Amino acid sequence: MRILVTLPAGDLRDSFFPPGMRDRLESLGTVEWNPDVDDFTEAELRDRIDGVDVLVTGWGSPRVTADVLDAADDLSLVAHTGGSVASLVSEAVYDAGIAVVSANDVMADHTAEHTLALLLSQLRAVPALDRTMSAGEWGTGDGEGAEIRTLHEADVGLVGLGTIGRNLLDHLDSFGATVSVYDPYVDAEDLSEWPSASLTDLKTALDSRVVSVHAARTEETVGMLDADRLAQIPDGALLVNTARAEIVEEGALLAELRSGRISAALDVYHEEPLPADHELRSLENVLLTPHVGGSEIRPPLTAAVLDDVERFRDGTSLEYRIPREQWATMTR
Known part of the structure; x- marks a missing residue:
């Protein structure tokens, strides 16, 4: 051979x-x-x-x-x-x-693990608490520092499913999360092994406390999450993107993050490596990793x-x- x-x-x-x-x-x-x-x-x-x-x-x-x-x-x-x-x-x-x-499939296992790490870190305010501790302070999150939230019994929306999303569903099961899945290429029967997950439309998936992007980058998904759709994400929600940056309009995302209305955890960017002076690096409501989720x-x-x-x-x-x-x- x-x-x-x-x-x-x-x-x-x-x-x-x-x-x-x-x-x-x-x-x-x-x-x-x-x-x-x-x-x-x-x-x-x-x-x-x-x-x-x-x-x-x-x-x-x-x-x-x-x-x-x-x-x-x-x-x-x-x-x-x-x-x-x-x-x-x-x-x-x-x-x-x-x-x-x-x-x-193996890369999807690792990416799902990284996605879980990002969303837990942001929900539990790990970066903010680390900054507080490094500054010599004692932030508890009880009105004195970062807001600490939980994934237990949270409502989660998945934009796209794919192999990574399926692996993430396994992780979310252990937290008792209720998951709304938007993916036009998936049938309800495909979710039969995850009773806590249901197939929904995009609006319903976006109306979640945690929204995680898992769609493939194709002609039809580039720019799918524009300003109008990002506005459907509730105040205080977390947007996680370990898929491809181009699925989310960069300008619209930056506007939402500047306002402080939502937070984000990102592993993918419109320009990679992310420029040293990019605005994302200066926003405290964003957790950034350098496209390392699965690779x-x-x-x-x-x-x-x-x-x-x-x-x-x-x-x-x-x-x-x-x-x-x-x-x-x-x-x-």
């Missing part, structure tokens, strides 16, 4: 393929590693893909287009160490019957992908397969 790894040489590849993961991949077949410090271009991928059975990709890898596939007589599996494959594989890959797997714990992502490469070698069912229907609704 011939395996081509498109990730370029350097720290990023080393973080996904530390020595143990590298050795494991090389035990599965004959591996060609990208020898350069730059990503392949589409033309370079086309030149190298003849005779390759398994293509292992990462962030920045060139798109697998119909033109690339013209030179890929043996390609049977695309294994992506990241999450979404929407901008990586083309429809031609599915037309050719090539299997596509990714670490999307910083990397060896488990690689391990999941290698599990499926091994299954592919052995001719068994692939656990992390991305079907065409899922590909069509993933973040682009």
